[in-house]
Amino acid sequence: MMLVLVLVRAAVLLVGLAVSCSSDFAPPTIDVNLGDEPQVRWMPILKVFESDFLKKAAQEVIDSTIPKWLHKVLRPLIKVSEVLLLPEPYGEELRGMAAHFGTSLSDTIMLNFAYEASAFCTSIVAQDKHGNVYHGRNLDYPHSVLRNLTVNVIFRKAGKTLEKAEDFQDAVLRLSKIPIITGVYYIVGGARAGEGVVITRDRGGPADIWPLDPLSGGWYRVETNFDHWLPSPAKDHRREAAEKAMNATGQEHINMYALYQVLSIFPVCNGITVYTTIMSGATPEKYTTLVRPPDCRASSG
Incomplete structure (x- = not known):
């Protein structure tokens, strides 16, 4: 549904994050x-x-x-x-x-x-030197009221949390092939090494599938609201800023906290950023969302 609902479990961010981001807050569940x-x-x-x-x-x-x-x-x-x-x-x-x-x-x-x-986002999927895959996302939306409307949602069916694909490849296949009502970017992070991909969708099927490729230097993928193979619009520098920060961080230092820091730099995080979500399929208990202040640069530490 097109409500600003974050599909996350109630969570506590990594140790130290609350210290550097005291003006952020976790939404209700x-x-x-x-x-x-x-x-x-x-x-x-x-x-x-x-x-x-x-x-x-x-x-x-x-x-x-x-x-x-x-x-x-x-x-x-x-x-x-x-x-x-x-x-x-x-x-x-x-x-x-x-x-x-x-x-x-x-x-x-x-x-x-x-x-x-009017909704925009920046998503990153990355793999560290040990094969751990991390996934982060900012939602940008030019309505400040939504900072007080963001919620965590746990979907249940027959007493169980969510519906699951058999594995990462099954999930990618489902998201690539099932007809949808409009074009979209799916950013998927799995639980094992190499399980990360950006799927660019048309209504009828995939326009492009862009997987992680750590052996060739592709240890992360950044997706904003534009096809990754095309230049960013002249006034939108989120992709370039995120890529620069990821390169400066390096694969040997990437983790959930570092990814949060990347998603907190300007203009990746900006005046209309509503929330930041950080997650990893291998450690779902750390799946978390924080609502950002109007100027989230002030909370990025």
Whole structure:
């Protein structure tokens, strides 16, 4: 779903991180049971946020992203075409959110469009000299209200956490082949050496698969919002800054803390960075997210 939800377990970051990043904070955690009916499965959000706050936040994002005249035009059009826009079970999920969170269905759908138009990210997957694979991500989103709306979500089904592919290769195959509604970049980090890849997706299949290649010097991959084989836009220097920092860190010194530091430098971390997630498939207990302050450079130590 196109909510700003972080799929993480409740976690504590590495020792020392809280000292250097005292203004960062861990978001709350909720459980979502995929066995519940779609229209009620997101109700746990109301345990941590009041519906009035959610309604005002949604309106703020819409108003700052979609011009008022366009909002008025889109509302009736979306209402007429909602059946086409909302394949199941997502339609029932959104209808449930609209009913319980106090927003109209049209605005709930429009909020998804706002996300698509204004969300950015920087993702890095890297392997150290010992074969440990680390994965980090920043979400950039130009709405400060989202710093107070980010949550950790544990998805459960039949009492178990999440659904799993058989292994890393199976996950890569699934993410590469299954048709999706729009293009996307998948950054995948596994639990063993060599298990890291950036998948550039078209709606029907992969446009490019860019794996780690440590033996040839490709011990990390940086992906922002642009195809990695093309130059970055003139005003976007996140990729170059991240690559420079990764090279300065070196493969022999990369770890979860060092990766967090890379994701904390400007402009990788910037005025609209909402959160930073650090994880490693081999040590899921260290999978963590911290919400960043408006100027996260002040907290990078």
